[in-house]
Amino acid sequence: MAEDKPRDPEKDKLKIKSAKKMRDIMTAYYIDAKTARDNGKKVAWITSGGPVEALHVMDVIPVYPENHSAMIGATKMGGQLCELAENMGYCADICSYARSDIACATINGGPIGGLPAPDFLVCCNNICGTVMKWYEVQARYFNVPLFIFDTPICHTDFPEETRRYVEKQTVEYITFLEQVCGKKFDFDRMMEVGKLSLQGQRLWQDILDTTMSKPSPMSAFDAFFHMAMIVTLRGTQTAVDYYQELLAEMRERAANKIGVVPHEKYRLLWDNLAIWHKMKWLSEKFAAHDACLVADTYTSAWCSSMKYLDEGDFLKSMVAGYTRIYLNIGVDQMADIIKKMITKYDVDGIVMHSNRSCKPYSLGQYDIRKRIQDEFGLPILMIEADMVDERSFSESQIETRIDAFMEVIKEKKG
Amino acid sequence: MEAIQAFQRVVDDPGGYLKTLKAKRKIIGYCCTYTPEEIIFAAGAHPARLFGTKGAIQRADAHLQSYSCSLVRGVLEDALAGNLDALDGMVFPHTCDSIQRLSDIWRLNISSTWHNDVVLPVKLNTASAQEYLADVLGKFRRELQAWIGAPLTDASLKNSIATYNRLRVLIKRVYELRSASPAIMSGRAVNTMVKGAMIMDRLEAVQQLENLVQALEAGTGQTARSTAKRVILAGSICNHPEIYDIVEKAGAEVVWDELCTGSRFFEGPIAEDGDPLAAIARRYVGRMNCPAKHKDLRSRGETLLHMAQDHTAAGVIFLNFKFCEPHAFDYPYLKEMLQERGIASLLLEIDQELPAAGQLATRIEAFIETI
Numbered sequence: 001m002a003e004d005k006p007r008d009p010e011k012d013k014l015k016i017k018s019a020k021k022m023r024d025i026m027t028a029y030y031i032d033a034k035t036a037r038d039n040g041k042k043v044a045w046i047t048s049g050g051p052v053e054a055l056h057v058m059d060v061i062p063v064y065p066e067n068h069s070a071m072i073g074a075t076k077m078g079g080q081l082c083e084l085a086e087n088m089g090y091c092a093d094i095c096s097y098a099r100s101d102i103a104c105a106t107i108n109g110g111p112i113g114g115l116p117a118p119d120f121l122v123c124c125n126n127i128c129g130t131v132m133k134w135y136e137v138q139a140r141y142f143n144v145p146l147f148i149f150d151t152p153i154c155h156t157d158f159p160e161e162t163r164r165y166v167e168k169q170t171v172e173y174i175t176f177l178e179q180v181c182g183k184k185f186d187f188d189r190m191m192e193v194g195k196l197s198l199q200g201q202r203l204w205q206d207i208l209d210t211t212m213s214k215p216s217p218m219s220a221f222d223a224f225f226h227m228a229m230i231v232t233l234r235g236t237q238t239a240v241d242y243y244q245e246l247l248a249e250m251r252e253r254a255a256n257k258i259g260v261v262p263h264e265k266y267r268l269l270w271d272n273l274a275i276w277h278k279m280k281w282l283s284e285k286f287a288a289h290d291a292c293l294v295a296d297t298y299t300s301a302w303c304s305s306m307k308y309l310d311e312g313d314f315l316k317s318m319v320a321g322y323t324r325i326y327l328n329i330g331v332d333q334m335a336d337i338i339k340k341m342i343t344k345y346d347v348d349g350i351v352m353h354s355n356r357s358c359k360p361y362s363l364g365q366y367d368i369r370k371r372i373q374d375e376f377g378l379p380i381l382m383i384e385a386d387m388v389d390e391r392s393f394s395e396s397q398i399e400t401r402i403d404a405f406m407e408v409i410k411e412k413k414g
Numbered sequence: 415m416e417a418i419q420a421f422q423r424v425v426d427d428p429g430g431y432l433k434t435l436k437a438k439r440k441i442i443g444y445c446c447t448y449t450p451e452e453i454i455f456a457a458g459a460h461p462a463r464l465f466g467t468k469g470a471i472q473r474a475d476a477h478l479q480s481y482s483c484s485l486v487r488g489v490l491e492d493a494l495a496g497n498l499d500a501l502d503g504m505v506f507p508h509t510c511d512s513i514q515r516l517s518d519i520w521r522l523n524i525s526s527t528w529h530n531d532v533v534l535p536v537k538l539n540t541a542s543a544q545e546y547l548a549d550v551l552g553k554f555r556r557e558l559q560a561w562i563g564a565p566l567t568d569a570s571l572k573n574s575i576a577t578y579n580r581l582r583v584l585i586k587r588v589y590e591l592r593s594a595s596p597a598i599m600s601g602r603a604v605n606t607m608v609k610g611a612m613i614m615d616r617l618e619a620v621q622q623l624e625n626l627v628q629a630l631e632a633g634t635g636q637t638a639r640s641t642a643k644r645v646i647l648a649g650s651i652c653n654h655p656e657i658y659d660i661v662e663k664a665g666a667e668v669v670w671d672e673l674c675t676g677s678r679f680f681e682g683p684i685a686e687d688g689d690p691l692a693a694i695a696r697r698y699v700g701r702m703n704c705p706a707k708h709k710d711l712r713s714r715g716e717t718l719l720h721m722a723q724d725h726t727a728a729g730v731i732f733l734n735f736k737f738c739e740p741h742a743f744d745y746p747y748l749k750e751m752l753q754e755r756g757i758a759s760l761l762l763e764i765d766q767e768l769p770a771a772g773q774l775a776t777r778i779e780a781f782i783e784t785i
Contacts, residue, residue, distance in 0.1 A: 130743075152534075363479060
């Protein structure tokens with residue numbers, strides 16, 4: 001944007017000021033990760049729902065291919081990288097996070113010139129089975145050790161044998177880390193990191209909860225941006241400090257009735273991952289209808305198991321904490337959580353992203369839709385797209401459907 | 415061959431066949447080779463493998479997106495269409511993300527069946543995963559016993575294991591005879607035999623297989639030595655026996671496979687002494703794995719290489735279900751490993767309907783010509 005352009009004070013007021021700091025922190029984080037070897041540090045690649053706290057204890061820099069792939073999507077480099085993966089023999093129907101990452105690793109492409117090569121990989125399948133196959137590919141490519149933290153799905157309950165199995169793996173995980181890092185695990189440090197992790201999660205939930213205010217001080221699109229910290233820096237003081245600042249800003253906006261959508265009339269809930277390559281377009285599209293996406297099931301997933309976590313004994317409590325997250329539960333339990341969110345955030349409708357790249361999130365959405373419609377009679381829009389691969393986005397068709405959906409909402413609410 | 419005709423009848427009308435069995439025992443459906451069938455059989459129930467629908471998919475579209483595989487959509491379609499009314503129960507071992515959600519959708523929509531999730535570990539190569547696997551099998555045994563309402567004893571488990579071992583040895587014997595002289599039986603008949611044996615009453619299947627092996631053994635030596643090129647089929651299940659016909663027409667023979675409707679079903683005997691559940695668990699750990707399970711980084715590739723070596727195959731045809739991620743992720747490294755050893759491969763992505771017959775034949779013929 002040209003510097004000499006006169007600033008619009010009204011638009012400036014709407015901007016979230018902390019965003020700049022967030023960019024600076026993330027830049028510093030990626031510089032640290034890319035220069036880790038020069039500083040004698042190890043780099044681990046870890047899945048977004050993985051037990052990262054233990055890596056901080058070992059002074060390992062965790063790097064998240066999923067966050068990186070989201071950046072690839074946001075910078076619209078997804079289609080190109082996915083195509084490269086397809087030329088390598090990976091079918092176009094597999095997860096676009098995986099396709100972009102697998103391709104990017106071979107050319108150090110993407111918005112930051114690729115991720116630093118890993119010393120080892122940590123894969124937790126609480127988000128999907130896809131990550132296991134993806135990490136197998138990278139373990140072969142980089143020829144590094146792979147630790148699989150297996151969290152069996154809790155379709156209806158959390159059985160005792162599952163708890164026992166995950167508990168044993170917690171011990172194995174620490175032994176694995178001691179071996180690859182060549183040093184002892186510091187359990188006192190684990191206590192501190194565990195506390196910071198939980199503190200970060202509480203703050204993140206508090207931030208997301210400021211959207212209960214009308215008008216909402218932020219939207220799901222802002223949450224998609226600010227979530228990077230709860231994913232990548234969970235368990236650090238940096239995340240806690242930043243989220244404290246962001247929370248203060250959001251509370252102030254709420255108190256001053258500053259809404260992120262200037263004339264918020266309709267409040268919507270988003271389901272599934274973001275469509276990273278269409279964030280601005282979607283955000284403006286809904287705002288033009290005076291609609292604000294006030295909540296989403298995705299960014300809140302990082303605090304979805306807080307109730308199981310105990311800062312007095314993080315390691316033990318993370319057994320349930322990492323196994324019973326949103327997604328690693330039955331479709332009916334997911335529907336129940338959405339139902340609670342409908343009431344909590346007082347929403348008028350739901351936008352479901354049927355995401356070709358994410359089967360555990362998307363298969364079951366039709367049943368969730370039906371359950372919610374039966375109980376609440378809420379209008380629900382289903383958009384079929386892909387989180388990273390912009391080639392699977394039909395703009396004119398989706399635009400027409402959003403307009404039609406908003407008509408229904410307007411008629412219903414007046 | 416009479417046995418093949420018997421298998422063909424149950425494959426053609428599994429619903430009708432299962433109804434005739436229903437009078438005698440409970441029928442439990444499943445759609446994965448990690449289903450502990452031996453436990454179901456020991457409980458006096460009948461395990462019936464489901465392969466998806468033969469018709470068009472319509473009803474399942476209300477529950478599953480078009481980007482799920484035809485097995486998941488097809489099995490649900492059959493259930494919603496009433497084609498699986500013979501089922502008393504359904505068991506879902508944890509396989510992939512799609513089957514995981516199919517289980518939820520089934521539980522929420524098909525209330526007429528007993529529903530059980532056997533949430534297996536995704537890795538099989540650690541002691542804690544193996545202990546967990548044994549725990550999960552034990553739990554399945556207890557829950558099945560409670561539902562059936564009759565004791566499920568170790569003795570009945572051991573009998574069941576012996577039956578399954580016999581069944582698997584016989585199928586493997588047919589594969590061996592065919593690998594030695596492919597002309598003794600068509601590839602299509604082999605596919606029918608395996609699928610049939612997964613639907614048919616297991617004792618009856620054993621009897622049919624005994625007869626078949628006997629007939630084949632008596633006939634060996636009479637068939638001329640085959641000059642056909644030798645290929646292996648790899649993937650999950652093969653629902654399209656036409657593929658065998660096309661391969662044969664093109665001058666080749668499928669001499670072995672790495673399929674769930676094939677070697678993944680019959681490989682790996684179960685130890686008949688010691689704790690029966692532990693023995694069943696050990697089979698899953700030792701047997702060639704499905705790509706949805708982690709054993710190590712290259713075991714599937716090594717399995718395929720050995721297979722090609724043992725059966726002097728010059729090529730591998732991958733039959734991957736469209737939208738099946740576990741198989742799609744493995745394909746590039748498998749292709750590369752095979753290539754390094756001079757084994758050619760062809761990838762066919764299969765959806766509910768096969769591509770136009772001419773198109774498929776052209777691709778397969780072109781591949782066979784190059785090997």
